[in-house]
Structure formats: C-alpha cells, structure tokens
Amino acid sequence: MATTNVQTFTTGEVAKHNTKDDCWVIIDGKVYDVTDFIEMHPAGAQIILDLGGQDVTDQFLAFHRMSVFDKYAPQLFKGLVRGATSTFESKEKRSTQLSRVPYAEPSYWQGFKSPYYNESHTNFRLAVRRFIAKEIDDAEIDTYVKSGDAPEKDLFLKMGRAGILAANLGPGKHLLEYKGPLPSGIKAKDFDYFHEMILHDEFYRIGAPGLSDGLACGLIIGLPPVIKFGSKELQKRIVPQCLSGEKRICLAITEPQAGSDVANVQCRAVKSPCGKYYTVTGTKKWITNGCQSDYFSCAVRTGKKVFRCDK
Ligand SMILES: Cc1cc2nc3c(=O)[nH]c(=O)nc-3n(C[C@H](O)[C@H](O)[C@H](O)COP(=O)(O)OP(=O)(O)OC[C@H]3O[C@@H](n4cnc5c(N)ncnc54)[C@H](O)[C@@H]3O)c2cc1C
The missing domain is CATH 3.10.120.10 (Cytochrome b5-like heme/steroid binding domain)
Structure with a gap:
C-alpha cells in the first residue's frame, strides 16, 4: 500500500x-x-x-x-x-519468511530439535516459499479456485526452470540424471525425502488444494511408471519434457467399473500388425490432471486371460 x-x-x-x-x-x-x-x-x-x-x-x-x-x-x-x-510486517516479508505464530510452522522451524532436518531443509523451505510468493499471488489463487481452470502453462515452465517439478518426484535416479538447478541450489545427491515432504508442505500451504493438485499431482504419480518401466527412448523423450513443464502427464488407472479392484480394468491395448503401436480402447475416470495432460500413463489390458478367484 x-x-x-x-x-x-x-x-x-x-x-x-x-x-x-x-x-x-x-x-x-x-x-x-x-x-x-x-x-x-x-x-x-x-x-x-x-x-x-x-x-x-x-x-x-x-x-x-x-x-x-x-x-x-x-x-x-x-x-x-x-x-x-x-x-x-509487509505481506511480502510475511509470505517469504518463517512464521513466529505458534504452530504455524512445523516444530523444527519454531525452535524444537529434530534428527531429520538440517540447514539445507530450512534453505530449501524458504526457497520454495519465495518461489510461491513470487509466482502465485493470492488473486491468482482466487481466480483458479473460482474458475476451476487449469493453471497456465507459463507457471509450469517457471516451476520447471526452478527445479520444482523435478524435486516433486523426490530423491532417486531421475534426480541424479536431472541436469537443471534445484530450489536453494541443493545438489541432487543431498536431496532427501524430507526435502520432498517440505516441497509438498509448502505447495499445500497456499490453502487451495485443488490448485496444488493441479500443479503437480499428475506428474508425481504419472511419471514414475515411465521412469521405472519405460524404454530408454521413452524416458529420454518424456522425462525432460515433463520435468521442464513443457508437457504434462497423469496416471490413468481408475475406470467407472474398476477402482480398488484394479484387476478388473477393462481398458484394452492391442498391438498393431507392424508391432510398432498399440491401439488403446476404453474409459478412464477420476484422473487427476487428466483434462490437461499431454501424456497418460495408462493401466491397460494386453493379455487375453484374466485370473479370477472363485466367489
Ligand atoms: C481426488 C481423487 C483423485 C484421483 N486421481 C486419480 C488418478 O489420478 N488416477 C487414477 O487412476 N485414479 C484416480 N482416482 C481414483 C481413485 O484411485 C479411486 O477412487 C480408488 O481407486 C477407489 O476406487 P473407487 O472410487 O471405485 O472405490 P471402490 O473401489 O468402489 O471402493 C469403495 C469402498 O469400498 C472399499 N473396498 C473396495 N474393495 C474392497 C475390498 N476388497 N475389501 C474391503 N473393502 C473394499 C474401499 O476401501 C472404499 O471404502 C482419484 C480419486 C480421487 C477421489
């Protein structure tokens, strides 16, 4: 003001x-x-x-x-x-610092001891908090919440450039192979599950879970199957695109007739005679980020026989 x-x-x-x-x-x-x-x-x-x-x-x-x-x-x-x-204190200052309000932060950041956190976690938390304060303002959050629209691609690209999309997947092979920067400059080899947890914590701190889900949930569950089971060619093409924010991905398992009972998935993939492609036929439902994704990690049926237990 x-x-x-x-x-x-x-x-x-x-x-x-x-x-x-x-x-x-x-x-x-x-x-x-x-x-x-x-x-x-x-x-x-x-x-x-x-x-x-x-x-x-x-x-x-x-x-x-x-x-x-x-x-x-x-x-x-x-x-x-x-x-x-x-x-x-100015809003800017409040939104980029650790709060002194009781219970407003996890206890480590209010002076309690923790065997899990060290200075790198504090630096990481502040770096993510500053990113959010700078790139996602309250008016924008309100607009997304009211409209239900998907976040703009530009925001994904910024998250990609800041290393936030890569960090969202947690520590692991993908991060060691990732060449870009990470928030607070932390090295991939030092990145642990507590850094990952802090990242999720900070993104849900904005108080709009739909928006937070929209920003990374599809990636978090959709990309690991590619990293774990995809061919080298597929990984080389898709992982960098998704971690840079250029493309979006989701995980498509659930169907109208298959939820917890994943074995009942009906969606079918049939290989082309040339052996190069699959034609996928079926219906998926409740897919987080499904409407805005470029790629879908799909659970499909490729075999003929289905194992069934006698009732
Ligand atoms: C916010 C949200 C986001 C989602 N995002 C995705 C996504 O990105 N990708 C995706 O593939 N799916 C997604 N889903 C779907 C979700 O994974 C399914 O809802 C889930 O698998 C449960 O299936 P269902 O809703 O059909 O419930 P059901 O399977 O019909 O289960 C209903 C109830 O019965 C219980 N139940 C089921 N089977 C048994 C059993 N054998 N024994 C005892 N109890 C049982 C369950 O615990 C539950 O309480 C999402 C769902 C939600 C709510």
Missing part, C-alpha cells in the same frame, strides 16, 4: 467517525473507513460499531488472520494516524 501523498488524521479526528453511516477504525497506525463494510462483517455489524472511531489493532489481531487484513485493508484504507508507526 503506497503511503506517500496520503491524508493524515489525529486520533481525535478519527474518533468522530463512530456511527453506522460514517465509521472509521485504526489498525496498526492506519485509518480505515469501514462504513460500507459494516454490514458485510461476518461477525455482525455491532462489534464494529461498538469500536467505531477507535484503535482496534488488538481486537483485529485477536480474531483475524493476516490474510483478512491483506484482503480488505487496501480497499478500505483512508489515511495514516499522524505520528503513529506501523509494526505489521
């Missing part, structure tokens, strides 16, 4: 605005005109009217997360309290 060329008020002047038709409050040394907001207040109008014209910083902090402040403060900002200083 720009604070140059803004009006300033004394606390006495603010105090006069204390009715339902003209209501101001002070939060963190700044004046907010909440007149139009009163009726929208989820906890009711009266609680604001009782405090109209006053400094409500303590009351505000007692009942609201900072995201509420971030959302409404810019719209309701009226001016500054003359001579007052602000103590709230």
Whole structure:
C-alpha cells in the first residue's frame, strides 16, 4: 500500500467517525473507513460499531488472520494516524519468511530439535516459499479456485526452470540424471525425502488444494511408471519434457467399473500388425490432471486371460 501523498488524521479526528453511516477504525497506525463494510462483517455489524472511531489493532489481531487484513485493508484504507508507526510486517516479508505464530510452522522451524532436518531443509523451505510468493499471488489463487481452470502453462515452465517439478518426484535416479538447478541450489545427491515432504508442505500451504493438485499431482504419480518401466527412448523423450513443464502427464488407472479392484480394468491395448503401436480402447475416470495432460500413463489390458478367484 503506497503511503506517500496520503491524508493524515489525529486520533481525535478519527474518533468522530463512530456511527453506522460514517465509521472509521485504526489498525496498526492506519485509518480505515469501514462504513460500507459494516454490514458485510461476518461477525455482525455491532462489534464494529461498538469500536467505531477507535484503535482496534488488538481486537483485529485477536480474531483475524493476516490474510483478512491483506484482503480488505487496501480497499478500505483512508489515511495514516499522524505520528503513529506501523509494526505489521509487509505481506511480502510475511509470505517469504518463517512464521513466529505458534504452530504455524512445523516444530523444527519454531525452535524444537529434530534428527531429520538440517540447514539445507530450512534453505530449501524458504526457497520454495519465495518461489510461491513470487509466482502465485493470492488473486491468482482466487481466480483458479473460482474458475476451476487449469493453471497456465507459463507457471509450469517457471516451476520447471526452478527445479520444482523435478524435486516433486523426490530423491532417486531421475534426480541424479536431472541436469537443471534445484530450489536453494541443493545438489541432487543431498536431496532427501524430507526435502520432498517440505516441497509438498509448502505447495499445500497456499490453502487451495485443488490448485496444488493441479500443479503437480499428475506428474508425481504419472511419471514414475515411465521412469521405472519405460524404454530408454521413452524416458529420454518424456522425462525432460515433463520435468521442464513443457508437457504434462497423469496416471490413468481408475475406470467407472474398476477402482480398488484394479484387476478388473477393462481398458484394452492391442498391438498393431507392424508391432510398432498399440491401439488403446476404453474409459478412464477420476484422473487427476487428466483434462490437461499431454501424456497418460495408462493401466491397460494386453493379455487375453484374466485370473479370477472363485466367489
Ligand atoms: C481426488 C481423487 C483423485 C484421483 N486421481 C486419480 C488418478 O489420478 N488416477 C487414477 O487412476 N485414479 C484416480 N482416482 C481414483 C481413485 O484411485 C479411486 O477412487 C480408488 O481407486 C477407489 O476406487 P473407487 O472410487 O471405485 O472405490 P471402490 O473401489 O468402489 O471402493 C469403495 C469402498 O469400498 C472399499 N473396498 C473396495 N474393495 C474392497 C475390498 N476388497 N475389501 C474391503 N473393502 C473394499 C474401499 O476401501 C472404499 O471404502 C482419484 C480419486 C480421487 C477421489
């Protein structure tokens, strides 16, 4: 919020605005005109009217997360309290640092000992957090959540360039062969399962699981079968495309008639007479990232006989 060329008020002047038709409050040394907001207040109008014209910083902090402040403060900002200083950290600073709010971070980052984490995990967490704060802003998250649209390709490419897509698959062969950078500059050989967990933790911290799923879930479950079972040619072609964000992949196992009972999969793949291709026929359902994927790791039936247990 720009604070140059803004009006300033004394606390006495603010105090006069204390009715339902003209209501101001002070939060963190700044004046907010909440007149139009009163009726929208989820906890009711009266609680604001009782405090109209006053400094409500303590009351505000007692009942609201900072995201509420971030959302409404810019719209309701009226001016500054003359001579007052602000103590709230900027949103940018808050969203790229470790929180001091109790239980807002895993306990290691609040001063507890852990045999699992070291400095590399802290650096990694901060690097991922900064990436998210920079590349996925709140307005964008809101738009995705409301529209249900798939994230833009540009975001996947940025995740690819930052090494976030590669890191999403955890430690292993793919990472040792991966040539790009990883967040915080960690080396592939030092990357462990706790780094991977931190990455998932940070991506779900944005509070929009649908968006987080949309960004990497398909890759996380769709690419490992290629890495584990794909031919060298397939791996060489597909793995770099998916880890760079150029292409998207998903895992297609479930069908309308086959869920937990994977052995009941009906989707069929028939080899062409030349032996080069398979023709796949069938229906898949509930496939995460299925609508936006370029590649599908599909569970298909290729043999004729099916093993069945007697009922
Ligand atoms: C958010 C989400 C994302 C998904 N993403 C994917 C994806 O990317 N790719 C994909 O292939 N699939 C995906 N699925 C589908 C998911 O894997 C299936 O839902 C799952 O395999 C269960 O199948 P079902 O829903 O048909 O349930 P069912 O198999 O019909 O099971 C229903 C209930 O019966 C129980 N049950 C089933 N069999 C037995 C048994 N033999 N003994 C005792 N209890 C049993 C189950 O535990 C469950 O409680 C996704 C599902 C969800 C919800």
